[in-house]
Amino acid sequence: MQKIVVVGGGYAGMACLIELAKKGRRHELHLVDAEPGHCKVTHLHKTFTTPVEGYTVPFAQLAEKFGFRFHHQRVxxxxxxLPRLENARALPLPQGTLDFDQLVISTGASAIPLRNGEKQGFGLGDLRRGRGVEVFNRLLERSEEEPAQITLVGGGATGIQILFELKEQLRRKRIPHNLRLVDLNERLVPDQPEGFHRYIGKKLQREEIEYYPETRYLDHAEQAIRVEDLRAGRILSMNSHLTLLFPGVTPSPFALESNAYGQVLSGQTVLPSIFSAGDCAYFHSRGLNLLTAQAAVRKGRLVARNILNLAEGKNPYKYRYQEKGYLISLGSVDAIGWLGLRCNLVKGFAASFIKDAMETQYDLFLDGVDTYLGFP
Ligand SMILES: Cc1cc2nc3c(=O)[nH]c(=O)nc-3n(C[C@H](O)[C@H](O)[C@H](O)COP(=O)(O)OP(=O)(O)OC[C@H]3O[C@@H](n4cnc5c(N)ncnc54)[C@H](O)[C@@H]3O)c2cc1C
Incomplete structure (x- = not known):
């Protein structure tokens, strides 16, 4: 019986375990994760008013459903x-050693550190730890005072989703505020088609959100931030009662370069028993390497299939997944995205509806109903 250990039970790790579980109980499956539950990260922007528990499934529950053993430990x-791990086939954990035949590393990504940012700002780690509600309640408590000055740093997909969700909740609860967006780039969501920038730009104006493009966040002290206007070459100081730092993410703990089958490379050498998947994995192949949930799920499934194929002496599959579309939400009833081709933009309620349908598809997958078409 093969013993397969997955480190990191996010989208990639769970997709891998579910795919392995589908093939019966011929394998001994283990998951090691630093957290007690699987966090559906793509919902995190909603956790200012809904506790993060609403988007978390306890690993104990998933372990029972899919037949793996859960180890609540940080690796x-x-x-x-990694070459030493490959030779020893044993993973050192804080509470002993876990031996393996195959190891899958799917530890995701973490926030890009900002100079002086961590100490004062609120970021992705805080949302994951469920601090969104606490921060929002603090804004609610000061509703009677002067308008709250709120700054969000980061005009990428995550920052934009958080910005409009927060705006909607502030409006609903009638919290007086001024919301501003500070971004280093000249274009919003720069890795997506130009139409995203135009649509979101207009919405920023309609919603009276101040927008500072080509502006670098410097630091934060005592309810004020300093930024550098790169076009004018000036340093500005702004009042900010709440500063949200979402400058993007980076593979954690580092990018695991891997071959087209998902096996990790150490320099030019393939480590045949160690695989990677998800945001931390860079596959040398024609497939999608963006840090998205859809790529994470596909990499996780591919790696599972390859582990099984290699064990049975069959050829492994190459990673070839191409993006079928991309959507970002702009509040509860608005979104922007593309489907099929990058020039085929969908906007407004229709886009929001499709985005919700994609989230439902993942919920079904976690329930054991796989509606993802094609392979991986
Ligand atoms: C607000 C927000 C909205 C998003 N919206 C979308 C979207 O609409 N569509 C989309 O495609 N993508 C979206 N993304 C990106 C998407 O969430 C990520 O690409 C996806 O979560 C990556 O999956 P993963 O399995 O690689 O990592 P994760 O889901 O981050 O999981 C990593 C797991 O590894 C565990 N772990 C980490 N380090 C260790 C360690 N040292 N030891 C043990 N366990 C460890 C963590 O606890 C976690 O369970 C969004 C991201 C954010 C933040």
Whole structure:
């Protein structure tokens, strides 16, 4: 019986375990995760008013459904330790060693650190720890005072989703506020078609959100931030009662370069028993390597299939998944995205409806109903 250990039970790790579980109980499956539950990260922008528990499934529950053993532990490893892990086939954990035949590393991504940012700002780690409600309630408590000055740093997909969700909730609860967006780039969501920038730009104006493009966040002290206007070459100081830092993410703990089958590379050498998947995995193939949930799920499933194929002496599959579309939400009834071709933009309620349908598809997948078409 093969013993397969997955480190990191996010979208990629769970997709891998579910795919392995579908093939029966011929394998001993283990999951190691630093958290007690699977967090549906693509809903995190909604956790200012809905507790994060609403978007978290306890690993104990998933373990029972899909037949794996859960180890609630944080793993730490460095890139140069991987060849040693491959040879030893044993993963050192804080509470002992876990041996394996195959190891899958799917530890995701973490927020890009900002100079002086961590100490004062509120970021992705805080949302994951469920601090969104607490921060929102603090804004609610000061409703009678002067308008809250709120700054969000980061005009990428995550920052934009958080910005409009927060705006909607502030409006609903009638909290007086001024919301501003500070972004280093000249274009919003720069890796997506130009139409995203235009549509979101107009919405920023309609919603009276101040927009500072080409502006670098510098630091934060005592309810004020300093930014650098890159066009004018000036440093500005602004009042900010709440500063939200969402400058993007980076593979965690580092990018795991892997071959087209998902096996990790140490320099030019393939580590045949160690696989990667998800945001931390960079596959050398024609497939999608963006840090998105859809790529994470596909990489996780591919790696599971390849582990099984290799064990049975069959050829592994190459990772070839191409993006079928991309949508970002702009509040509860608005979204922007593309489907099929990047020039085929969908906007407004229709886009929001499709986005919700995609979230439902993932919920079904976690329930054991796989409606993802094609492979991986
Ligand atoms: C607000 C927000 C909205 C998003 N919306 C979308 C969207 O609409 N569509 C889309 O495609 N993508 C979206 N994304 C991106 C998407 O969430 C990520 O690409 C996806 O979560 C990556 O999955 P993953 O499995 O690689 O990592 P994760 O889902 O982050 O899971 C990583 C897991 O590894 C565990 N872990 C990490 N380090 C360790 C360690 N050292 N030891 C043990 N366990 C560890 C973590 O606890 C976690 O369970 C969004 C992201 C955010 C933040």
């Amino acid at each position: 730490s490893f460095a890139a140069d330790e």
